[in-house]
Amino acid sequence: MRRVRGGGAAAAARPEHLAAHARLVKSACPDAFLAATAMRGYLRACLPLQALLLLRSLLPRAPCLLGNSFSLSLALQASSAALSDSAPAVLGLGLRAASLHARALKSGFAAADLFVRTALVEAYAKAGRADLARAAFDEAPRRDVFLCNVMLAAYVARGEVAEARKVFDGMRERDLVSWNTMIHGYAVSGDVDMAREIFDGMEDRDAFSWSSMMSAYAKGRRSKDALRLWREMRAACATPDCITMVSVLSACGDMGALAVGTEVHQFVESSKVAVDVRLGTALIDMYAKCGDIENSLIVFHSMPSKDVLTWNSMIIGLANHGLGHDALSLFSRMVSEGLRPNEVTFVGVLTACTHLGLVSDGKKYFSSMGAVHGIAPKVEHFGCMVDLLGRSGHIEEARHLIRDMPFEPDAVIWRTLLGSCRIYKNVEVAEEAMAKLRVLDPHADGHYVLLSNIYAQANSWEGVAEMRKTLRREGIQRIPGRSSIEWQSATHEFVSGDRSHPRSKEIYEMLEEVMDRLRQAGYRPMTELVLQDIDEQSKERALAEHSEKLAVAFGLLTTPARSTLRITKNLRACEDCHSAIKLISLVYNRKLIIRDRNRFHHFSEGQCSCNDYWTDQKLPDEEQKSQERERMKTQLAHPIIGGWRTSHLYKSGEGVLSTWWLPDLVQVPRQGPGQDESVAIGVA
DNA sequence: GTAGGGTTAG
Structure with a gap:
C-alpha cells in the first residue's frame, strides 16, 4: 500500500468511502464493488485494520468476497499493512497472507489474477517470509512488470541486491520503478558505483531516479558527488521534489556548503514545494552544520509542526555552536510541550552540558534518562559523560565511570579520556588510555599525536621521540588535515602545504602578510606541537602552512572586508591555528566561523566562542x-x-x-x- | 498492485 504522504498518522477516511461503508453495512446483499471502494478508502487513510474489520463483518453474508480478485488483493494489502501495528488483531481475524492465499487458490480465477499475485508476494515479503514470497512469485502463471518490481523491492528490503539483480536481468520489460529500485538496492548495500552504473544506463529518469542516486551519495558520505549530481540535475532541467532536496541538503551539511544549501532553500521557496517535517528538519540541520545557526533557528521557528527529530536537530545544532543554554531551554520546552525525547535528544543535551562545563547539570540529565524518561543510556551517552567529567578536570571520576559502565569501553571512550588527559597534562592516565587504544584501534594516527602533545607539554621529550618512532615503526598513516571554504558557490579545499590551487601564489603572499602582522601582534608559533624531527624554522613553516591558515588566507584574499569567513575542517582545530585565528579576527576585524570535527568556533575580536574549552585553559x-x-x-x-x-x-x-x-x-x-x-x- | 528523504558521543 502506498502511504499517504505528509499525513503521518492516519488521515481521515474520505467521505465518499465512509458513505460506501455505511451503505454496505445497511444493505442486505453487499456488493463487491462497494466493498472494494470502502476498503480502498481505509487503506488510503492508513487505517488498514478498519478495512479488515469491514471485510470480516461482510463475509458471513457474502463469502464470495474472498473469491473476488478486487477485495482479495485489497485484503492482502490491508493485512500486511496492519500486521506491523496491530498484529494480534490481524491474527484474530484469520485474514493473514497465508489464509488469504488459501482462499485465492480455492478459486483458481483469483489466484491467477496479477493484482492478487502482486499483493500476495508483497504481503509475504512484508511479513518477513521471503521464501513464501519467492514461491508465490515463481508459481505465478504469468508475470508483468509490477509483479517483478515487487519481487525486486522485496529482495532490496532484505539487502539481497544480488538476488534482485538476477530478477532484474531476467525481466522482459522494465519500467522506471524497476531501474529506480535497483539504484536504491545498490545504494543501501553500499555499492554507490553500481548504483551510478544503473543510473547512467537509464534512458529516462524521474524524480525518484535523481533522489535515489542523490541519497546513495549522501548515505555513502560522497557529498561532493552528491553536489555534482545536483548541478547535473539542474543542468538537465529535471525537476527536484521535496525528497531530492532533503538528500542534497544532507550532503550540503556534510560538506559545510552553505552557498549550495542556501540555493536549495531558495529553490524550495520559489518552487512552492510543500515543506514537510523532514524537509524542514533537513534545512535546520544543513544551516546548523554550515555554521549558520541564525537561519537554522529561523527555519525551526517557522515550522508549524515539528517532530522529535526536528527538535533534536535544533538542540544538537545549538549545542555544537556553544549555545548550550539555548539547547537546554529548548529541551525543557520540548518536554513541556509533551514531546517524548529519545536517545539522540540526550546526546544533544549532554553535549550542551559538556560545552558549557555544567558538570552537576550533566549528571542530573544523565540520571534522568532512565528515571524520568525511560531511556537506557547507551555507550554514546557514557561517552558524553566521560567527556564532560574529563574535560572539567574530574579525570578519576571519568575513569571510574568507564570501569563501571555496563558496556565494554570502545576506542572512542578511551580516546575521549586521552583528550582530557591532554587538557590536564595527566601523563599517567594518558598512558593507560593509550595502552587500550593500541589494542582497540591501533592504526588511527590521532592517538599518537595526542599523546605526543601531552608529552611535549609535560616536557617529556623522550616521550615525544618515542611517539615519533612508533608512528614510523608501525607505518601509521597520518590522516591529512583538510580545510575548505566556499567561494562563488564552489568549495575550495586545502591540505597542509598545499600549492595546487590556481591562486596559490597570491595565497602564500597573503599568508606571509598575515603571519607578519600576527607576529607584530604578539603571536608565537607553538612549534612543540610539530611531530616531525625538523629544525625550529621548518617547524614554524609547517605550522604556518596548516590547511586552516591556507583557507583563511584564501578567504581574506577573495572576500570583501569585514565579511564573515566560514571554514570547515576534517579534524580537530589545531591549537596553534586556534590562537592564530583569534588574533586574525582582531587584526583583520573579521568574524570567522570554523567547523572542526565536532563543534563550531566563532571567532571575533580576538576571542573564540568555545572559550578555549579544548585547550589547557581552565x-x-x-x-x-x-x-x-x-x-x-x-x-x-x-x-x-x-x-x-x-x-x-x-x-x-x-x-x-x-x-x-x-x-x-x-x-x-x-x-x-x-x-x-x-x-x-x-x-x- | 511496485520505487526515493531528516537527528547521534570524540
Missing part, C-alpha cells in the same frame, strides 16, 4: 565570570528570537559563558532565501 574563575556577565548586561536590550527570549543565556551559574557573540542574532544580515536585506527578527 574554566574561568568567579571574578572573570561576573565581569563577563556585567559586560553582557550592557549589550542586552533585546534578544528575542522568534518569540523566544535568550537573555537567560547570561544567567549561567556554572561553567563557561561561551555566548558572548550572541547579540548578533538580533540583527541578522539574512543572505538566505528570498531576500538580501537585513531582516530584523527582534520582535515576534
Whole structure:
C-alpha cells in the first residue's frame, strides 16, 4: 500500500468511502464493488485494520468476497499493512497472507489474477517470509512488470541486491520503478558505483531516479558527488521534489556548503514545494552544520509542526555552536510541550552540558534518562559523560565511570579520556588510555599525536621521540588535515602545504602578510606541537602552512572586508591555528566561523566562542565570570528570537559563558532565501 | 498492485 504522504498518522477516511461503508453495512446483499471502494478508502487513510474489520463483518453474508480478485488483493494489502501495528488483531481475524492465499487458490480465477499475485508476494515479503514470497512469485502463471518490481523491492528490503539483480536481468520489460529500485538496492548495500552504473544506463529518469542516486551519495558520505549530481540535475532541467532536496541538503551539511544549501532553500521557496517535517528538519540541520545557526533557528521557528527529530536537530545544532543554554531551554520546552525525547535528544543535551562545563547539570540529565524518561543510556551517552567529567578536570571520576559502565569501553571512550588527559597534562592516565587504544584501534594516527602533545607539554621529550618512532615503526598513516571554504558557490579545499590551487601564489603572499602582522601582534608559533624531527624554522613553516591558515588566507584574499569567513575542517582545530585565528579576527576585524570535527568556533575580536574549552585553559574563575556577565548586561536590550527570549543565556551559574557573540542574532544580515536585506527578527 | 528523504558521543 502506498502511504499517504505528509499525513503521518492516519488521515481521515474520505467521505465518499465512509458513505460506501455505511451503505454496505445497511444493505442486505453487499456488493463487491462497494466493498472494494470502502476498503480502498481505509487503506488510503492508513487505517488498514478498519478495512479488515469491514471485510470480516461482510463475509458471513457474502463469502464470495474472498473469491473476488478486487477485495482479495485489497485484503492482502490491508493485512500486511496492519500486521506491523496491530498484529494480534490481524491474527484474530484469520485474514493473514497465508489464509488469504488459501482462499485465492480455492478459486483458481483469483489466484491467477496479477493484482492478487502482486499483493500476495508483497504481503509475504512484508511479513518477513521471503521464501513464501519467492514461491508465490515463481508459481505465478504469468508475470508483468509490477509483479517483478515487487519481487525486486522485496529482495532490496532484505539487502539481497544480488538476488534482485538476477530478477532484474531476467525481466522482459522494465519500467522506471524497476531501474529506480535497483539504484536504491545498490545504494543501501553500499555499492554507490553500481548504483551510478544503473543510473547512467537509464534512458529516462524521474524524480525518484535523481533522489535515489542523490541519497546513495549522501548515505555513502560522497557529498561532493552528491553536489555534482545536483548541478547535473539542474543542468538537465529535471525537476527536484521535496525528497531530492532533503538528500542534497544532507550532503550540503556534510560538506559545510552553505552557498549550495542556501540555493536549495531558495529553490524550495520559489518552487512552492510543500515543506514537510523532514524537509524542514533537513534545512535546520544543513544551516546548523554550515555554521549558520541564525537561519537554522529561523527555519525551526517557522515550522508549524515539528517532530522529535526536528527538535533534536535544533538542540544538537545549538549545542555544537556553544549555545548550550539555548539547547537546554529548548529541551525543557520540548518536554513541556509533551514531546517524548529519545536517545539522540540526550546526546544533544549532554553535549550542551559538556560545552558549557555544567558538570552537576550533566549528571542530573544523565540520571534522568532512565528515571524520568525511560531511556537506557547507551555507550554514546557514557561517552558524553566521560567527556564532560574529563574535560572539567574530574579525570578519576571519568575513569571510574568507564570501569563501571555496563558496556565494554570502545576506542572512542578511551580516546575521549586521552583528550582530557591532554587538557590536564595527566601523563599517567594518558598512558593507560593509550595502552587500550593500541589494542582497540591501533592504526588511527590521532592517538599518537595526542599523546605526543601531552608529552611535549609535560616536557617529556623522550616521550615525544618515542611517539615519533612508533608512528614510523608501525607505518601509521597520518590522516591529512583538510580545510575548505566556499567561494562563488564552489568549495575550495586545502591540505597542509598545499600549492595546487590556481591562486596559490597570491595565497602564500597573503599568508606571509598575515603571519607578519600576527607576529607584530604578539603571536608565537607553538612549534612543540610539530611531530616531525625538523629544525625550529621548518617547524614554524609547517605550522604556518596548516590547511586552516591556507583557507583563511584564501578567504581574506577573495572576500570583501569585514565579511564573515566560514571554514570547515576534517579534524580537530589545531591549537596553534586556534590562537592564530583569534588574533586574525582582531587584526583583520573579521568574524570567522570554523567547523572542526565536532563543534563550531566563532571567532571575533580576538576571542573564540568555545572559550578555549579544548585547550589547557581552565574554566574561568568567579571574578572573570561576573565581569563577563556585567559586560553582557550592557549589550542586552533585546534578544528575542522568534518569540523566544535568550537573555537567560547570561544567567549561567556554572561553567563557561561561551555566548558572548550572541547579540548578533538580533540583527541578522539574512543572505538566505528570498531576500538580501537585513531582516530584523527582534520582535515576534 | 511496485520505487526515493531528516537527528547521534570524540
